[in-house]
Amino acid sequence: MPAYTIVTTSATEGSEAAEVSTLADEFVDTSEALGYSRRMAEEMVGMARQLMLDFDYSNVGLYEGDLLEEDLNPEHPSFIGIWVLDQDGAAFVTAEEFDAGEVEADAP
Template identity: 70%
Template structure:
């Protein structure tokens, strides 16, 4: 079974701090890992709604491989994609598109 690493980052508006958690596990396929990461994103949104939190730059990133001991960021070549969380829900952004959005200057 292939290993995948899921990194959750949650930050609320009006806060400079972010909580980052990393999980590495074996999944049957990339599709299974993607579905699991989606459920994690949905759970984060549900928790935020219960606590009346407004997310700022929260996301759930999926990486290919057991990368628990590595420093992971969007430039890491193993990034598959990111579930971006906001007030409208979560949306999946493939790695290349996510990197492009980070490179674009904000208006």
């Protein structure tokens, strides 16, 4: 099974700090990793709604490979895509769309 790394980044309106978590796991294929990261993104949106938090920037990035020891960002060659979170929910942006500037990203 191939390994994938999922990076969650969240911050709320008015906060200078961001919480970043990284995990690597094996999935059957990209589709399964994408589904798992989607559920994580939806859970983050749900928690923000329950706590009545306004998003400043929050996302769930998906990378191919076990990359826990690397500095990951959307410019990394293993970047697959990112779930961009806002008050309306989670929307997936592929690496190609991200590179083309089809999303505004404030996250590090």
